[in-house]
Amino acid sequence: MVRLITKDSAAFVFLAPALSAIFVFFFIPVFASFLIGFTDLDIYALGDLSKVRFVGIENYARLIKDPLFWQALFNTFYFVIVAAPLSIAVSLSAALVLNSKLTMFKPLFRLTFFMPVVTTLVAIAIVWRFIYHPNFGVINYFLGLIGLHPIDWLGDPNWAMPAIILMAVWKNFGYNMIIFIAGLQSIPEYLYEAAVIEGANGWQQFKSVTLPMLAPTTLFVSIITMIGFFQLFAEPYIMTQGGPLNKTLSIVLYMYNEGFRWWNMGYSAAIAFVLFFIIFTGTIVQLKLQNKG
Amino acid sequence: MYQKKTFLHLLLFIGAILTIAPFVWMLSASFMYDGHASVYxxxxxxxxxxxxxxxxxxxRLNLARNFFNSLFLALSVSLISLLLNSMAAFAFAKYRFKWKDKxxxxxxxxxxxxxxxxxxxLFLMLRYMGLVNTYLAIIIPGMAxxxxxxLIRQYAQSIPDxxxxxxxxxxxSEFQIFKEIFLPLIVPILVTLALFTFLGTWNDFxxxxxxxxxDSMYTLPVALANLMGEHTKDPELMMAGSVITILPVVFVFLFLQRYYISGIMLGSIKE
Known part of the structure; x- marks a missing residue:
């Protein structure tokens, strides 16, 4: 009996430091952020907290009428809807090739493709800013070699987001590739043997064995990629500052500008909650689709 | 068969070149004199x-100081969070208590x-505590x-009760069990998590x-972003800054890559 009590209190002692840190520095801020979203907290109120007023849903009402917010929302969805499937397709292709029995030097290729994932995003964004340089950039040089006209990647409102997408895919595909390789390796060999006996060719095997067996992996990969991509920030911050013509302004960049540049904190908190709502809904929708499919 | 094999390797080779080309250009430009990278x-x-x-x-630009900030913060956050996370994971993996699953x-x-x-x-909280622009502003939210x-609990469940x-x-004593039985058994996952946390803190922006x-408190990514504002026309300087920022994480990763890869797999296992 005594033993039981000490065991229980020991569990409490082991849990307390981490859980109190998470409670105080994560859960309380989440809750506080929710409340701040219903106030007009700004730089003036910061000095004298008694000036903070509760404004109900005013911030959210303002958001709905704010063209810049809709632009940020549109840009972020554009980024996620194009970059996420593209990045997953590249990851899966790389995983399939690396998983083939014919492939040599697998560890070396795997390492190479994975390298961009661990590198510092800010440094990479700076490198790519120069790679996209309209006159001296490496990309326009290669376009020139195959006879294409140079593109003002980051200066042209229509090309800035595709440029960011291309870089994001390059930077991230290695991560999902690793998860896909693990998923592919867990598919039992006899399924392919059975398919071959039934006369299935390579594409049919992919469609009727690989893809269905990989479905849980694909769901996981889709969800984490979507969550990560909705938080787009450093790429536009470094490469375009949200421009040209706000065409790369993302939700998090807008939230940062409103909250930490102009100190419209109530408004910024409301933007953060919209981001949370989108990520939450996106995850639920994907889980639902998967269960139906 | 032979044709297919050649085709696969051609694809891989092109992919590998596309993947490393930006790094090669970065490294090369960083060793050039001013203006020598802006050529066609x-x-x-x-x-x-x-x-x-x-x-x-x-x-002159004191990036050594920013390097130190990044290193110090990445190490501190890794060590502290490793301790707190493994204690909590120990409780979740090896004790029965009320509301555990909840x-x-x-x-x-x-x-x-x-x-x-x-x-x-969190910013307002730290500002109230007078901790904005101190190392603690990074360490405190990263403690656990x-x-x-x-991740640790997932791994620790294989340890027999x-x-x-x-x-x-x-x-x-319970603490001895944690220190002398539990911790030594979870060393591989601790290395993995230390690696994740180190890289995450180093790369965070x-x-x-x-x-x-x-300037003197900035971590490398923030210092670099700030420098970019004044040196948009100096690719050589900015590439050297990028190399200094990226090289440490690349080395750490190369040494411990198998821990990193196994961590991704473990993290992606759902219950």
Whole structure:
């Protein structure tokens, strides 16, 4: 009996430091952020907290009428809807090739493709800013070699987001590739043997064995990629500052500008909650689709 | 068969070149004199090799200080969070207590909440405590994290309870069990998590950008972003800065890559 009590209190002692840190520095801020979203907290109120007023849903009402917010929302969805499937397709292709029995030097290729994932995003964004340089950039040089006209990647409102997408895919595909390789390796060999006996060719095997067996992996990969991509920030911050013509302004960049540049904190908190709502809904929708499919 | 094999390797080879080309150009430009990287066609090998950009960065622009900040913060956050996360994971993996599953599931579910939501109140909190622009502003929010607890617990479930029971019968205290039985058994996952946390803290940008606000406190990414504002026309200097920022994480990763890869796999296992 005594033993039981000490065991229980020991569990409490082991849990307390981490859980109190998470409670105080994560859960309380989440809750506080929710409340701040219903106030007009700004730089003036910061000095004298008694000036903070509760404004109900005013911030959210303002958001709905704010063209810049809709632009940020549109840009972020554009980024996620194009970059996420593209990045997953590249990851899966790389995983399939690396998983083939014919492939040599697998560890070396795997390492190479994975390298961009661990590198510092800010440094990479700076490198790519120069790679996209309209006159001296490496990309326009290669376009020139195959006879294409140079593109003002980051200066042209229509090309800035595709440029960011291309870089994001390059930077991230290695991560999902690793998860896909693990998923592919867990598919039992006899399924392919059975398919071959039934006369299935390579594409049919992919469609009727690989893809269905990989479905849980694909769901996981889709969800984490979507969550990560909705938080787009450093790429536009470094490469375009949200421009040209706000065409790369993302939700998090807008939230940062409103909250930490102009100190419209109530408004910024409301933007953060919209981001949370989108990520939450996106995850639920994907889980639902998967269960139906 | 032979044709297919050649085709596969051709694809892999092109992919590998596309993947490393930006790194090669970065490295090459960082060893050039001012203006030598702004040429057409681009150079993948320096015409005249020089270390002048590195000297300029480390001596005059004081990037050595930012390097130290990044290193110190990444190490501190890794060590502290490793301790706190493994203690909590020990409790979740090896004890039975009231509401255990409820607490754990709440933690897991809240992993969907994007960190950006917490930043504003957290900033105000730290400002109130006078900690903005100090190392603690980075360390405190990183002391413990849900993913770390989840990862260690996942790994620790394979440790047989009988080992812990046996130690208890031998009269070991609960803390001794944690230190002398549990920790040594989870060393591989601790290395993995240390690696994740180190790289995550080193590479982090938004939070340090918010809470650190002068040159001497900046971490490398923030210093680099700040430098970019004044040196948009100096690719050579900026590439040297990028190399200094990227090289340490690349080395750390190369040494410990198998821990990193196994961590991704373990993290992606759902219950």
């Amino acid at each position: 066609p681009p150079r993948f090998i320096p015409d005249q090799f020089t270390l002048i950009q590195y000297k300029h960065l480390l001596a 607490i754990f599931n709440t933690l897991l579910a809240s992993m969907i909440i994007p960190a950006q939501i917490t930043m504003l109140p 994290n849900i993913f770390g607890i989840f 009988s080992l812990i029971e046996a130690a208890r019968i031998d009269g070991a 938004l939070w340090p950008l918010i809470v650190l606000n002068n």
